[in-house]
Each structure stands twice: as C-alpha cells, then as structure tokens.
Amino acid sequence: MLDISVFGRYTYLVTEIVWGTVAALLLRRAHACRKAAITILALYPIAYAWDRYTLAVGVFDIKLRTGIDIAGIPLEEHLFMAVVPGLVVGVHETIFGDD
Numbered sequence: 001m002l003d004i005s006v007f008g009r010y011t012y013l014v015t016e017i018v019w020g021t022v023a024a025l026l027l028r029r030a031h032a033c034r035k036a037a038i039t040i041l042a043l044y045p046i047a048y049a050w051d052r053y054t055l056a057v058g059v060f061d062i063k064l065r066t067g068i069d070i071a072g073i074p075l076e077e078h079l080f081m082a083v084v085p086g087l088v089v090g091v092h093e094t095i096f097g098d099d
Contacts (some may be wrong), residue, residue, distance in 0.1 A: 011064035016079040022084055026090030030097045036089040038083050047081040048073070 007014045027033045051073050054060060073097040 005064055007064070009064060009066055011075040012062060012074070013066055013079070016076055016083055019087060020079060020083045023086035023090045026094050027086060030090060030093035032089055032093035032097065035093065036086045039085045039089050043085050044081055051077050051081065 004014065005011050006075075023036075027036050048071075057072060062074055062076070065074050065076050070078055
C-alpha cells in the first residue's frame, strides 16, 4: 500500500481532498450534485454527534491531521462527513442513474 504519510500533518486533509475530488467528479458526471447536497445535509447532524462522541471517548486518535478543530472536531472530520455520503451518492447515481 502506498505510504502517503510524507504529507505529515496534512495527510488526512490530502486524502479528503483526493477522495472528495473523486466524489465531485462522479456527482457531476451523474448530474447528482443536488441529491448529494440534500443527503449530506440530512446526515451531517447525525455524523457530527457520532464523531463528537467517538472522539470524546477515545475510539480513535487521528495523528496525521492539521490540528485545526472546528466546533470540537477536526477540520478533516467535517470534510469526511461530506465526502463519504457524496461518494456513495456519486457511485450509486453513476451505476443506477437515468443518464
């Protein structure tokens, strides 16, 4: 597996940008940006609460991150909460969409 830790504290951010780009390209190709936005907005509060809890109880520790926290969680986690559902909708619409 490719070791991308060369990005140091920006490693997690780089992965979110790369996968976010993939998601955006799929969503654009499938004309599903609106569907993804609605899905992300619907899931975001749940994901935020889940993330706050798992970080608070120490379920995981993110070492290769920028150190920027917004509303109590890392910047990268906020991006993750948009990238994952965006990628799921993008893949789904690419496979099953009408276009």
